[in-house]
Amino acid sequence: MGSSINGKHQYLAGISANILSISYGCVYGWTSASYVYLQDESNHFTTCRLTKVQLGWVTAAIFPGSLLGAIFYGWLADKIGRKRCLLFSALPMLVHWFIIPFAHSPFQLSVARLLAGSTGGCCFTVIPIYITELAHDRLRSTLGTFLALGLAVGMLIINILGYFFHYITVAWIMVAIPLVFIVLFFFSPESPQYLAQHNMKKAERSLRHYRGISSYGDTNEEFQQELRKLCKPEQPIQVKEKAGTAQxxxxxxxxxxxxxxxxxxxxxxxxxxxxxxxxxxxxxxxxxxxxxxxxxxxxxxxxxxxxxxxxxxxxxxxxxxxxxxxxxxxxxxxxxxxxxxxxxxxxxxxxxxxxxxxxxxxxxxxxxxxxxxxxxxxxxxxxxxxxxxxxxxxxxxxxxxxxxxxxxxxxxxxxxxxxxxxxxxxxxxxxxxxxxxxxxxxxxxxxxxxxxxxxxxxxxxx
CATH class of the missing domain: 1.20.1250.20 (MFS general substrate transporter like domains)
Incomplete structure (x- = not known):
C-alpha cells in the first residue's frame, strides 16, 4: 500500500469514535460554561445559588467517575470488544444530560457528573487502544490526536452554548451528541487485533475494511504482512480461529x-x-x-x-x-x-x-x-x-x-x-x-x- 494506502475508513472510524470524546469535552467544560447560572439566586436548586464549596464538589465529581470508568471499561473492552464497550459507555453520558434539567441539588448534579465521568474514563482508556489497533503506521499518531481534538471541540461547543443559553437548554441540546455517536459508530467494525484473538476470518474482513480493500484479489504484500502479524507465525490461521485471548x-x-x-x-x-x-x-x-x-x-x-x-x-x-x-x-x-x-x-x-x-x-x-x-x-x-x-x-x-x-x-x-x-x-x-x-x-x-x-x-x- 505505502503511499497509496486508502485511509478513508480509518479516518471515519477515528472521527465517529471521538464524537464520544466531544461529548465528554462538553461535560468537562460544563461547570465553567454554567458558572453564571449556577451562581444565580433565581435558579431552581433547593439550596438556591451554589456556594464555592458546592461548586467545587460538582466540578470535581467528574474525576472519580473517570477513575472508575477507566478501570471498568478497560476490563470490559477485553471481554466484549472495543466497539461494543464504547457504544455501551454512551449510555451513562445520555443519563447525565437527562438528569441535569431535573436536578434540584448539588448532590444530584454531582451524581450526573460522576456518571458522565465514567464515559470519560472509557474515552481515555479504550479509544487510544482501538485507534492503535486499527490504524496504519502512517496514520496512527494523526488519528490518535483526534481524542484531544474532540475534547477541545467539546469544550468550545459547551462554552459557546453556555454564553447564549441557560444551562438547562444546553443540556437538552447536548443529548444529541451521544445519540449521533451511537448511530454513526455502530457501523464501524471492531478492531482487527481484538478480532484476531477470537476469529481470524473476521479479523481479516476488518483489516480489509480499514485498508480500503474490498476484493480478495486486490491484496498486496504489505497487506499480507499486516495480516500475518495478527496471527503468530508459528500458529496457522485455522488454529488461531479457535484460540482465545492469550494468557x-x-x-x-x-x-x-x-x-x-x-x-x-x-x-x-x-x-x-x-x-x-x-x-x-x-x-x-x-x-x-x-x-x-x-x-x-x-x-x-x-x-x-x-x-x-x-x-x-x-x-x-x-x-x-x-x-x-x-x-x-x-x-x-x-x-x-x-x-x-x-x-x-x-x-x-x-x-x-x-x-x-x-x-x-x-x-x-x-x-x-x-x-x-x-x-x-x-x-x-x-x-x-x-x-x-x-x-x-x-x-x-x-x-x-x-x-x-x-x-x-x-x-x-x-x-x-x-x-x-x-x-x-x-x-x-x-x-x-x-x-x-x-x-x-x-x-x-x-x-x-x-x-x-x-x-x-x-x-x-x-
Missing part, C-alpha cells in the same frame, strides 16, 4: 522492555498533569479575576476554548511531520515559559508594582500555556503511551496509566484553591513551571521518537 504471565510485565515502557508512560502521565494545564483550565475564571482582566468570565472561557482547539488541531497537522518527541518537547518548554511569565506578573502585582499597562499578560501567557499544552502533553501523550506499550499487555497498562491520571487530576483540581491560598497564585504557577522544566528534561532523555515506526520497531528501540 498473561507476570513475566510479561516484568520484562525489561515492558518495565521501561511503563515508566516512560508514567512520566508522560505526570507531564499531562503536573504541568498544570488541566488544573488551571478548571479555574480560568478565578485566574482572570485575580489578574484584574476586563474580559468577562464567560467570554474569557470562550477565548480559551478557541485557543485550545487551535493548539490541538495544530498537533494533528504536525504530529507526523515534526515527530511526537519534538512536539512533546515544544509543549513542555512552551508551558514552562508561559507559566514563568504569568507567575512573574502575579508576583510583581502582589508586591505592589504598577502592572496596569500589562494586564494583557495573563491572557496572553495563558494562551501560550494552552496552545503549548494542547499541541503536546494534552494530545500526543495518549497515542504515544499506546504505541510504546507491548501489545500483549497494552490494555492493562493503559488502564493503569489512565487510572493514575484521573487520581492525579482529582487531587490537583481540589488542591489548586488551597495551593493558591497558601502559596499565592504566583507561587502555585511557579511550582507548575518547575515541574514543566523537570518533565522537559525527562522527555529529552527517556522518551523515544516513534514517528514513522511500526509497533514492532518501537518495541525494538525500547
Amino acid at each position: 498473561l504471565s507476570w513475566q510479561d510485565f516484568t520484562h525489561p522492555k515492558a518495565r521501561k515502557a511503563y515508566l516512560i508512560g508514567l512520566g508522560l502521565v505526570l507531564a499531562n498533569q503536573l504541568t498544570g494545564c488541566l488544573a488551571m483550565l478548571n479555574y480560568v475564571t478565578l485566574i482572570f479575576k485575580e489578574a484584574g482582566s476586563n474580559i468577562s468570565p464567560m467570554l474569557s472561557t470562550v477565548i480559551v476554548s478557541i485557543m485550545q482547539v487551535l493548539g490541538t488541531y495544530a498537533s494533528t497537522l504536525f504530529v507526523e511531520r515534526a515527530g511526537r518527541k519534538t512536539l512533546l518537547l515544544i509543549s513542555t518548554s512552551g508551558i514552562c515559559l508561559g507559566e514563568c511569565a504569568m507567575a512573574s506578573y502575579y508576583y510583581l502585582t502582589t508586591e505592589g508594582y504598577d502592572t496596569n499597562k500589562f494586564t494583557w499578560i495573563p491572557i496572553a501567557s495563558f494562551s501560550v500555556i494552552l496552545i503549548s499544552g494542547t499541541c503536546g502533553v494534552m494530545s500526543i501523550v495518549f497515542p504515544v503511551i499506546a504505541e510504546i506499550t507491548p501489545p500483549k499487555i497494552r490494555s492493562i497498562v493503559v488502564r493503569v496509566h489512565m487510572t493514575t491520571m484521573f487520581l492525579l487530576a482529582t487531587v490537583l483540581v481540589k488542591l489548586f484553591p488551597f495551593l493558591s491560598e497558601s502559596l499565592g497564585i504566583d507561587g502555585t504557577i511557579f511550582l507548575y513551571a518547575g515541574f514543566s522544566f523537570l518533565l522537559t528534561l525527562f522527555i529529552t532523555i527517556f522518551v523515544p521518537e516513534t514517528k514513522g515506526k511500526t509497533i514492532e520497531a518501537i518495541q525494538d528501540i525500547l
Whole structure:
C-alpha cells in the first residue's frame, strides 16, 4: 500500500469514535460554561445559588467517575470488544444530560457528573487502544490526536452554548451528541487485533475494511504482512480461529522492555498533569479575576476554548511531520515559559508594582500555556503511551496509566484553591513551571521518537 494506502475508513472510524470524546469535552467544560447560572439566586436548586464549596464538589465529581470508568471499561473492552464497550459507555453520558434539567441539588448534579465521568474514563482508556489497533503506521499518531481534538471541540461547543443559553437548554441540546455517536459508530467494525484473538476470518474482513480493500484479489504484500502479524507465525490461521485471548504471565510485565515502557508512560502521565494545564483550565475564571482582566468570565472561557482547539488541531497537522518527541518537547518548554511569565506578573502585582499597562499578560501567557499544552502533553501523550506499550499487555497498562491520571487530576483540581491560598497564585504557577522544566528534561532523555515506526520497531528501540 505505502503511499497509496486508502485511509478513508480509518479516518471515519477515528472521527465517529471521538464524537464520544466531544461529548465528554462538553461535560468537562460544563461547570465553567454554567458558572453564571449556577451562581444565580433565581435558579431552581433547593439550596438556591451554589456556594464555592458546592461548586467545587460538582466540578470535581467528574474525576472519580473517570477513575472508575477507566478501570471498568478497560476490563470490559477485553471481554466484549472495543466497539461494543464504547457504544455501551454512551449510555451513562445520555443519563447525565437527562438528569441535569431535573436536578434540584448539588448532590444530584454531582451524581450526573460522576456518571458522565465514567464515559470519560472509557474515552481515555479504550479509544487510544482501538485507534492503535486499527490504524496504519502512517496514520496512527494523526488519528490518535483526534481524542484531544474532540475534547477541545467539546469544550468550545459547551462554552459557546453556555454564553447564549441557560444551562438547562444546553443540556437538552447536548443529548444529541451521544445519540449521533451511537448511530454513526455502530457501523464501524471492531478492531482487527481484538478480532484476531477470537476469529481470524473476521479479523481479516476488518483489516480489509480499514485498508480500503474490498476484493480478495486486490491484496498486496504489505497487506499480507499486516495480516500475518495478527496471527503468530508459528500458529496457522485455522488454529488461531479457535484460540482465545492469550494468557498473561507476570513475566510479561516484568520484562525489561515492558518495565521501561511503563515508566516512560508514567512520566508522560505526570507531564499531562503536573504541568498544570488541566488544573488551571478548571479555574480560568478565578485566574482572570485575580489578574484584574476586563474580559468577562464567560467570554474569557470562550477565548480559551478557541485557543485550545487551535493548539490541538495544530498537533494533528504536525504530529507526523515534526515527530511526537519534538512536539512533546515544544509543549513542555512552551508551558514552562508561559507559566514563568504569568507567575512573574502575579508576583510583581502582589508586591505592589504598577502592572496596569500589562494586564494583557495573563491572557496572553495563558494562551501560550494552552496552545503549548494542547499541541503536546494534552494530545500526543495518549497515542504515544499506546504505541510504546507491548501489545500483549497494552490494555492493562493503559488502564493503569489512565487510572493514575484521573487520581492525579482529582487531587490537583481540589488542591489548586488551597495551593493558591497558601502559596499565592504566583507561587502555585511557579511550582507548575518547575515541574514543566523537570518533565522537559525527562522527555529529552527517556522518551523515544516513534514517528514513522511500526509497533514492532518501537518495541525494538525500547
